[in-house]
Amino acid sequence: MTGWVRMLAVCSWLLLVCAASAAAQRPEGWDRYLDRPRGPYRGQVLDAETKAPLAGAVVVALWRRDRVYPFHITTEHYAVRETVTDSEGLFVLEVKDIEEGAPRRTRRPVFLIFLPGFGSFPRMQRSPTGFLGDVFERDRTAVELPRLEGREDRLRNLDTFSPHSLSESPHQDLPRLLRAVDEERAAVGLKPYPSPEKR
Secondary structure, eight states: OOHHHHHHHHHHHHHHHHHHHHHHHSOTTOOSBOSSOOOOEEEEEEETTTOOBOTTOEEEEEEEEEEEOSSOEEEEEEEEEEEEOOTTSEEEEOOHHHHHTOOTTBBOOEEEEEOTTBOOBTTSOSBSOSOOTTGGGSSSEEEEEOBOOSHHHHHHHHTTOOHHHHOSOHHHHOHHHHHHHHHHHHHTTOOOOOOGGGO
């Protein structure tokens, strides 16, 4: 067997293993594409240690869509929406206008929750764990965020995402998130998130 054939066989095997692993984590019958409007999405954000509600946490939902071409598929942004938690840590994202008009192959939304001084969702939360694909479609899912004590942890948390990964125009689409990010950047001695003119 020549080297490139062996490499092709190994890559194919790895792809099959990864696909099987991803499928095993999803509940049976779960589809990543919107088959109907799924919102409104709701939840509650709590301090992981004290279980106290966290007011002012920014919750962002991002929808992407797949475009299928003869020899490849591209994924592009479709819509993004943000809200903040109230004094009880509760949030509701009304998204009927987005999901009713969604084009074919629009994916179900992914979520980010960010609050200065706390680990963000979906990478640093204490709960929920496991499969998160439909977590906010359920009735009031509780998300527990850990408090970050040191500067290094807070910098690492900021490095887990970029507002530009959520929107091509975050200053226009995500003003609440950018205010929270700038507050956290100031707390750890960084300059504000770059404005469009400075990028």
